[in-house]
Amino acid sequence: MRAFSELFTRIDQTTSTNEKIDALADYFEHADPKDAIWCVALLTGKTPKRTIKSGELRDWCAEVSGTPVWLLEESYHVVGDLAETISLLLKGSDGETSHALHEVINSLVALENKTDEQRKAYITGMWRQLGRQELFVFNKLITGGFRMGVSDKITIKALAKRYSIDENIVAHRLTGNWQANETVLDSLMSATDDAADISRPYPFYLAYALETAPEELGDVKDWQIERKMDGIRGQIIVRDHQLFVWSRGEDLLTEKFIEFEPLAKLLPSGTVIDGEIIPAKDENFLPFHVMQTRIGRKNVTKKSLMEAPLVMVCYDLLEHDGVDIRHLSLMQRRELLVQLIETVKEKEANIPLWLSPVLICQNWEEVAEQRLKSREYNCEGLMLKRKDSEYKTGRRRGDWWKWKVDPLSIDGVLIYGQRGHGRRADLYTDFTFAVWDGDELVPFAKAYSGLTDKELLEVDRWIKKHTTDKFGPVRSVTPELVFEIGFEGINASSRHKSGVALRFPRILRWRKDKPAKEANTKADLMDILRVYGGLYDVS
Amino acid sequence: MLTFNQNGIYCAQADVYIDPWKPVDNAIITHAHSDHARWGMKKYLAHIHAAPVMRYRLGQDINVQTVDYNQPITINGVQISLHPAGHIWGSAQVRLEYKGEIWVVSGDYKLGEDGISVPFEPIRCHHFITESTFGLPVYNFPDPATVHHDINDWWRKNREEGKNSVILGYALGKAQRIHKHLDPSIGNIYTHGAVDNVNKLYEAAIEPLPYARRIDSSINPKDIKGDIIIAPPSAENTPWLRKLQPYKLGICSGWMQLRGTRRRRGADRGFVLSDHADWGQLNTAIKQTGAEHIYVTHGYKSVYAKWLQDAYGLNATEVETLYTGEQLDEPETTGGEDAGI
Structure with missing residues (x-):
């Protein structure tokens, strides 16, 4: 684990992307191969199953370090990361250890079936042996969320460098169902066994938000305009007569979406479709939250199948007759997609695959008008795709753009501040906002994002000076500051005091021009709910 | 004997404030950082090494009486003396004794040697005012x-990669401490004007620092290569700093x-x-004073006061002041030019 902690330190001590890539590529080359594959797994979110609870860690750390639990809690609120808090409190030994990363991970996983005494003995034993940097890495392995300032993109670039292969190929080989304990990095990155994992999806092509006026994109005729659905982006794969459904977050969700089961027989083997999984009924799309209630459940009930039947709105065809066709133009891929869906519909009219409609617009003004209608279709906005674009890997500028509708918005009063995590640790950056209900302020949204770093510091200082009460990490403040809160959707909710639940609330701007009294009211929220609200209660 | 009011920490018997934040007649200053040494007092009393910085920052015409450490003066029966606080050069704890009752105002402090200031001296007292x-x-x-070893290694490595090393620290105190421990055999040392101004005062009062050049119009930034530059935090994100790229x-x-x-x-x-x-140093310092009554100011006041009550059974209370302690981000209101860190 020492080499891995040294890698961590090297990455932690630079802000340069190139240096991070070099450090990783070095590690992949020189580390024990069993450790290297775990490193890739951790950095791409394939974390091992968690076997120790936060509460246990807290109690054991309090005991070993002689810190009262309340003081440990206070420290944790400031540090914003339990693994780091524990490493700082324990200080670490000066000795050297020789535990390999993969052995440590396997030992941690094996703790699941051990007695409480054995679990505690292993963890506290390791705590006594490890140096400070190793301690932090060890605790991070326990608590999960191992990010270490490295994005998927950096990991991919480092692997591309180490193995001298194209980034897109690396990205593709990293997708799918491989397990760190059963995989060798060299083989995962080598071309020979590409066929090994028939469930493997392609890396998704993602769009940036439109940055200019659409007119600057050139002739509207060169662009395919589609609605941007509000569901779960996914890939439907049929290979060897087996069906796999992947989400963009690379979760294999085949079991959750039983509507798609018949596709294993209906779609020809060697088919990969990119689309949006979304609830729909009688030709209409239903709001996203209708599906959310279903995803969380272990078993899909008949009732939820009736209430929220899912379809895939098909955007693109990536594999056709077993051949990767991502290099073809969007026009060509679309033609093949249309043919495929039509052929299948001839066999079975009632399949859960809908073609994503292409909007016919003569000019950009018509596109703009279509965009404004997005909410009527329960859509987030439009997708603009260049007709001659190939299907790229990851988030790219140039050929695909998303043009979302402007968010709904309301002015709320800041009433609570809570300390943030990670780089916002020790700053009050998580806010709760309220609207007026008569003389009373009713909380309606929490928001974390939208302010600049400078504004965050300003609000943080303000909160520290205007605290009226403290409970744990939360401070209530005098109701003075007003912020414009944007959100994507609104639904009635009996769980929330305000009676509504907002989708993706965030701060649009600080209304320094407005006194608290002029913030919006609960009645205003109800008006928005009447116009834009979903039909279902999410409680 | 001491009370906390809207102007600062007050001794009524001697009619004197310690580190007041509003203009008053008589002020004893623990050290010259801008949240402790403020503008507008009729008379100041400070350590001999703090006075030059105060004159430089608050104006040459301020009325400052200076004393050395352990050199008691008496005002209306209150015996007052300054003792090393180890925070920066010229920083002091203020000890006040009246009819056998002893109070110590520690200002900002740290334990251990830093190479530029006289180390903290523990003083027995009944009432101790501490930062947190x-x-x-x-x-x-x-x-x-x-x-310091890491800083020199870092500088060496950056130099090998053909890059400058820019190191940020408070112009008063931190900058001299960093400077003193640099290894001049690695390369040239440069200073930002705000740092150089304070360095000159340090050198006049105490001792020379390793040779360094002030970056002014006579210096061509292109000639600075693989060198180290000491600058105040306010220099970050300025055109001045960008000229020193790559760093x-x-x-x-x-x-x-x-x-x-x-x-x-x-x-x-x-x-x-x-x-x-x-x-660890806070706990050690407080135990060494033997004080029963502890007043916890700027920092994690409430948590630290609770710890002192729970762990040591001390009568610890938190006190509101306008001191800011070590700042990571640009503070809102400070007079000094070294606002920041």
């Missing part, structure tokens, strides 16, 4: 010698102990180097 900037057990600062940025602060703050500041390297007491 780093009053949480997660703040355990590394041995400063190791940190690596290092920040010296106790806050660099936390990964989150390191990442937020976006520095290449965070060096954990503070002029304030860490958790």
Whole structure:
């Protein structure tokens, strides 16, 4: 684990992307191969199953370090990361250890079936042996969320460098169902066994938000305009007569979406479709939250199948007759997609695959008008795709753009501040906002994002000076500051005091021009709910 | 004997304030940082090494009486003396004794040697006023010698890569401390004007620092290669700094102990180097005073006061002041030009 902690330190001590890539590529080359594959797994979110609870860690750390639990809690609120808090409190030994990363991970996983005494003995034993940097890495392995300032993109670039292969190929080989304990990095990155994992999806092509006026994109005729659905982006794969459904977050969700089961027989083997999984009924799309209630459940009930039947709105065809066709133009891929869906519909009219409609617009003004209608279709906005674009890997500028509708918005009063995590640790950056209900302020949204770093510091200082009460990490403040809160959707909710639940609330701007009294009211929220609200209660 | 009012820490018997934040007649100043030595007092009393900086920052015409450490003066029966606080050069604890009752106002302090200031001297007292900037057990600062060693290694490595090393620290105190421990055999040392101004005062009062050049119009930034530049935090994100590219940025602060703050500041390297007491030092200092009554000011006041009650059974209370302690981000209101860190 020492080499891995040294890698961590090297990455932690630079802000340069190139240096991070070099450090990783070095590690992949020189580390024990069993450790290297775990490193890739951790950095791409394939974390091992968690076997120790936060509460246990807290109690054991309090005991070993002689810190009262309340003081440990206070420290944790400031540090914003339990693994780091524990490493700082324990200080670490000066000795050297020789535990390999993969052995440590396997030992941690094996703790699941051990007695409480054995679990505690292993963890506290390791705590006594490890140096400070190793301690932090060890605790991070326990608590999960191992990010270490490295994005998927950096990991991919480092692997591309180490193995001298194209980034897109690396990205593709990293997708799918491989397990760190059963995989060798060299083989995962080598071309020979590409066929090994028939469930493997392609890396998704993602769009940036439109940055200019659409007119600057050139002739509207060169662009395919589609609605941007509000569901779960996914890939439907049929290979060897087996069906796999992947989400963009690379979760294999085949079991959750039983509507798609018949596709294993209906779609020809060697088919990969990119689309949006979304609830729909009688030709209409239903709001996203209708599906959310279903995803969380272990078993899909008949009732939820009736209430929220899912379809895939098909955007693109990536594999056709077993051949990767991502290099073809969007026009060509679309033609093949249309043919495929039509052929299948001839066999079975009632399949859960809908073609994503292409909007016919003569000019950009018509596109703009279509965009404004997005909410009527329960859509987030439009997708603009260049007709001659190939299907790229990851988030790219140039050929695909998303043009979302402007968010709904309301002015709320800041009433609570809570300390943030990670780089916002020790700053009050998580806010709760309220609207007026008569003389009373009713909380309606929490928001974390939208302010600049400078504004965050300003609000943080303000909160520290205007605290009226403290409970744990939360401070209530005098109701003075007003912020414009944007959100994507609104639904009635009996769980929330305000009676509504907002989708993706965030701060649009600080209304320094407005006194608290002029913030919006609960009645205003109800008006928005009447116009834009979903039909279902999410409680 | 001492009370806390809207102007600052007040001794009615001697009619004198310690580090007041509003203009008053008589002020005793613990040290020359801008949150402790403020403008507008009719008379100041300060350590001989603090006075030059105060004149430089508050105006040559201020009325300052100076004393050395352990050189008692008496005002209306109150015996007042200054004692080393180890925070920066010229920093002092203020000891006040009246009819057998002893109070100590420690200002900002740290334990141990820093090479530029007289180390903290523990003083027995009944009432002790302490800061709590780093009053949480997660703040355990590394041995400063190791940190200075790391800074020199970092400079060497950057130089090998053809880059400058820009190191940020308070112009008063931290900058001289960093400067004194640099290894001039690695390369040239340059200073920002704000740092150089304070360095000149240090050199006049105490001792010469390793040779350094002030970056002014006579210097062509292109001639600075693989060298180290000491600058105040306010120099970050300025055109002045951009001229020194390519460079690596290092920040010296106790806050660099936390990964989150390191990442937020976006520095290449965070060096954990503070002029304030860490958790262990706070506890040691307080135990050494033997004081029963502890007043906890700027920092993690409430948590630290509760700890002192629970762990040591002391009569510890938190006190509101306008002192800011070590700042990581640009403070809102300070008079000094070294606002920041």
